[in-house]
Amino acid sequence: MPDQNSIRRLTFQNQLDELEKIHLAASEIVEQWNLPAHLGFTLDLVLEEAFTNIVLYAYNDKDQHEIIIEFENTGYTLLITLVDDGQPYDPTKKDDPDITAPLSEREVGGLGIFLIRKMMDDVRYERISNKNVLKLTKNYANEN
Amino acid sequence: MKISEQNIKNYTVVAIDGRLDTNHCDTFEKQMMEIVTRSNHLILDCKNLEYISSSGLRIFLVLQKKLMALSGQMKLCQLQPAIKEIFEISGFTMIFSIFSDLEKALES
Numbered sequence: 001m002p003d004q005n006s007i008r009r010l011t012f013q014n015q016l017d018e019l020e021k022i023h024l025a026a027s028e029i030v031e032q033w034n035l036p037a038h039l040g041f042t043l044d045l046v047l048e049e050a051f052t053n054i055v056l057y058a059y060n061d062k063d064q065h066e067i068i069i070e071f072e073n074t075g076y077t078l079l080i081t082l083v084d085d086g087q088p089y090d091p092t093k094k095d096d097p098d099i100t101a102p103l104s105e106r107e108v109g110g111l112g113i114f115l116i117r118k119m120m121d122d123v124r125y126e127r128i129s130n131k132n133v134l135k136l137t138k139n140y141a142n143e144n
Numbered sequence: 145m146k147i148s149e150q151n152i153k154n155y156t157v158v159a160i161d162g163r164l165d166t167n168h169c170d171t172f173e174k175q176m177m178e179i180v181t182r183s184n185h186l187i188l189d190c191k192n193l194e195y196i197s198s199s200g201l202r203i204f205l206v207l208q209k210k211l212m213a214l215s216g217q218m219k220l221c222q223l224q225p226a227i228k229e230i231f232e233i234s235g236f237t238m239i240f241s242i243f244s245d246l247e248k249a250l251e252s
Binding site for chain 2: 044
């Protein structure tokens with residue numbers, strides 16, 4: 001039985017080498033909250049894709065910024081919220097890549113956000129107080 | 145992430161070990177591009193590939209395009225279930241030859 005009503009809020013810098021810490025934090029949460037083990041891979045993937053997008057594309061300056069990642073578990077639903085103070089960007093508006101294109105026409109990028117949408121049950125974006133707020137929801141009641 | 149390489153029959157078999165994420169993909173891409181200068185018949189053994197993100201998938205696609213241009217060939221084998229799922233979601237199972245084990249990849 002997963003832990004109910006658990007919440008954890010973590011802050012990271014806008015640097016790609018924070019990915020290692022994010023990976024460790026996600027593994028810890030899966031273990032400590034008794035979540036299904038295979039959720040670890042899903043969490044790693046969606047967090048890496050969302051975080052990397054923010055670090056690479058959200059900022060026009062070279063300054064240090066804080067990116068907040070919040071995890072919340074209630075009733076077999078895991079909600080992950082990423083908050084950054086970068087320029088407005090709504091990833092839910094991005095077109096899906098054509099995954100049926102033959103090799104010669106297949107574009108090499110654009111899979112990150114597509115994978116987030118496919119791996120999660122719900123992806124929502126809001127701009128709140130000059131911040132990008134991305135909410136990713138995963139229901140895992142029927143998974144082992 | 146590390147790779148090891150051996151020549152079997154006419155193939156260069158590259159075993160990938162570890163996590164292919166944003167922070168490791170540049171090294172992997174450089175190593176693979178160097179191998180492609182020597183061999184254009186590759187088998188990527190993914191038995192110990194634990195994780196892949198879009199940055200790793202991008203390199204698989206770049207390699208496949210490059211080998212096609214060189215009239216070469218790239219096969220994949222022994223994908224772990226979670227990795228296979230990502231390949232299916234991304235439409236990669238349609239553009240890569242994927243085998244359950246190394247022997248089948250070598251014989252086909």
